[in-house]
Amino acid sequence: MDDVKTAIEQKIATLTDRTLLLLDDDAPFRQRLARALESRGFSVTAVESVAEALKVIEASPPAFGVMDMRLEDGNGLKAVEALHAKRPDARAIMLTGYGNIATAVAAVKSGAVDYLSKPADADDVVKALLAVEDHAPAPPENPMSADRVRWEHIQRVYALCNQNVSETARRLNMHRRTLQRILAKKAPK
Template identity: 40%
Template sequence: MDSARSLLIVEDDAAFARALRRSFQRRGYEVEVCEGLEALPDALEGALPDYAVVDLKLSVGSGLKAVKMLHDRAPEMRIVVLTGYASLATAVEAIKLGACHYLAKPANTDEIEAAFGKMEGDADVALTRRKTSLKTLEWERIHETLVEAEFNISEAARRLGMHRRTLARKLEKRRVS
């Protein structure tokens, strides 16, 4: 990969990865797509990319492991995590593991590219008073448990003390699309 404008996309949704690849190629990036954690070591064999876009929920395992692997291999790489399952818990973990930004899907190429450019946090972000509802607390706890269980829904349901189908319904009901 050319180190000037090279990008690695870690995404198991082939259609989304293809669209993202084309969009970044039109912007002058050399793009490589990796379908998941298993293929990531091979994708990192040659020159390391400067940028990476990682899906949080991969078909096998967590994108958080991909973020850690990428950051350990190239600490200067700008990593943006995309997710349809946004939560405070996973956002914090992604940043701690080396991501520079965390975006909820759908995110377009402009938003992703802007996230690559954000080198520091913004201390002027408006603070809002948001009442924390019981549903919000439940949602956060579910996502903390999903991260701990490496996105294994059956294991997360067991840890939460609920039926797997109940958890799957809750996740589908509040899904960010």
């Protein structure tokens, strides 16, 4: 573990641009994470809304971004997309308290390099931002079961079909009644 920490510290020391945009509407978490990232050498601009983030990105796009997924005025994916449009070499990660496979895929498609569940540790955030080579992340301690992954996928498709059971069943290539039974059950662990 010390090797990973040393590799991260060395990588931070070699960075020419350490600007970082932190977007989160949870003020205590945002302030705590901003302080922790600043203590690791980043120049942090912390904002609480997508509108503020877009203004910062437009004025001076940072090299790094840490964005919350769900905010009061929109979605953090919009800020990630704007950051990559203004600065394609920027590295951004998504944070969320509502983790599921579909939103992780959406985050990566929008340009995020990783996706972390809240509350995220500052060290995990830095590891994800820098993605130190030759140091694969540890496997999750409590990975989702296959049943949960399937359930999450079905829920995502159902939401994308505006809760239309017939359309969702058609897209998932399953019988409508089977889908109705699945939707009636609680989420698996």
